[in-house]
Amino acid sequence: MPPIKRAPTLTPSQLRHVLNVTQATSRHPERDCLAIWLAHGAGMRCTETARLEIRDVLTPSGRLRDEVLLRAETTKNCRSRLIFLTNPKLRQAVEAYLSYRLRNRLGCTLSATEWRGLMPLTKLLLTHRGGGFELVRKRRTLPDGRKAEYWAADALEARFRELYRAAGVKTSSHAGRRSFASALLKRGVSLEQVAILLGHQDTEVTSAYIHVERKTLRAMYENAI
Template sequence: MRVVRFDRVRTSVRRGLLAGQRLHQLARGGHHHRAHPRDRPDRARLRRQAQLRGRDHGAQRGQPRQHVRGPGLGAAAHLGPPGRQRRVPLPLARRQARPRRGQAQARRLDLRPGAEPIARARVLAEPPAGVEREYLDHLRVERALSANTLEAYGRDLSRLSAYARRRKRSVLDLGQADIAGFIGDLREHGLSARSVARAVHALRGFFRFCLREGKLRVDPMENLRAPRAFTALPRYLTPAQVEGLLDAPDVTTPLGLRDRAILEVLYATGLRVSELVSLRPSDLDMEVGILTCFGKGRKERLVPLGAQARRWTARYLEEARPRWAPRRGAAELFLSNRGARLSRMGLWGIVRRHALTAGVASTLTPHVLRHSFATHLLERGADLRALQAMLGHADISTTQIYTHITRERLRKVYDQYHPRA
């Protein structure tokens, strides 16, 4: 009988060679090769079963045999004694092999269609150290900036540190040309003009801090300007869309009751996400209809709470929250079903899920409800200064962005005040 050779099969591994020959003969309509004496089942073996990667661990004694299928072959049983483990021929094993680790990760990390690459991926995971950490401590203790602002500034300083290390220099040795190159590098890696402007603002404060502390003699950011960030009009919902969104949760369940209370409070107060998730039951005065919250910089402000929001919040406090509060003992107002504090991403998921249910928008965020709150108040004649106080803006110029009005409102004002309308 002619012996078929496989060039890629090691001749020292006799079992693999025999298995490959037998599969090849099956494909050509040949006969089985006679088993080697060492492969006979009646011969006792005291060997530890090999658990090597790439092997086919066959069935044990008393179990049905597994089958393999290759291109052009029918379902062929593994040949050999039922109690022995057989090696799959290398060509077949390579076709059935799992993808390499790097290839599998590349598929998991593919961006969804339409998504932009994340520029922070090039930043090292290590937190800022040295003078950068001193600056962040200064912002947290003396300036009382919020945790989200500190996190964003920390990312910007980490990018600057990574940029300086690639040039084998320290951050304090960077000149004006280096900073300009760093800003251009941020734009090349996908950051928007608004994000680059925030990074320039963070670096400007950082180098001023170093100059004031005597660590620098010249400010490299003195004559640099941030790229112009075009002001985009805020997105908002119509009153009919808001009603559809508020009616989306199933209030017969505890989670639906919680979600309805969250949506009602968001639209009734215009709170930020971080302000809402940090609320406590003691911050609500249900009789007067006033809500106390802490905004950016730990600034306290009072916001009116409407009758509908109070009614749904009271139902949530009576029916849903007592079920979850004893599990973790969290003190916040809105909890998850595990009794823990509701996270920012969890709140974002709640709003988006009910937006899809109501058919409002596919990418609705909690901040859109804040925009809707401000827009609807201005359309009905609210004072800009009162709106500034309710939103917690330090500068009224930030509130003026909500002075955009719909065409119907513009036409109504024109018809009312123009002498020849």
């Protein structure tokens, strides 16, 4: 397997710093904080986040879902998977942004009887123009040499980099997934379970980019027998 260029993981204090700076400096703090939380609290890829829709996170009655099924057409490997909106701070971020959208009438219907009055097929995260983040069709070379096409949310990725840079952190949106995976492993979640949550078919892909602290590795050896 070729070496993978790794984005750095963020510590909890670094994440808080990024969120605080975003809250203080962003023109769209509710949206941008939610984007960061979806990466760090649910392990979502940038393009998956850009393609998330209102119907994915809300029920028709307007209740915020605990489990979100990422549709196969929205994921990198075209395989559906579950993410969980169970982190209290992540849920708070979703609620804050939905309230912002309703106050500013962004993607709203004339009636609030369903979907809280939001159009279910609109993207969850909207640009300043009121539409979803643009997707770009790209091609990549697979390990076996075959070519594959995929969608990339370059505009949202650029926004992630701007938010991290404003907080003094040079990284990409992938830092969220790495931090999410590394934190789970540190808490005792197995590599196989982490791979499932990230949507990896091969645990080698997961192990290639997670970060494990030296003291965690030491504890693993001490508890091996």
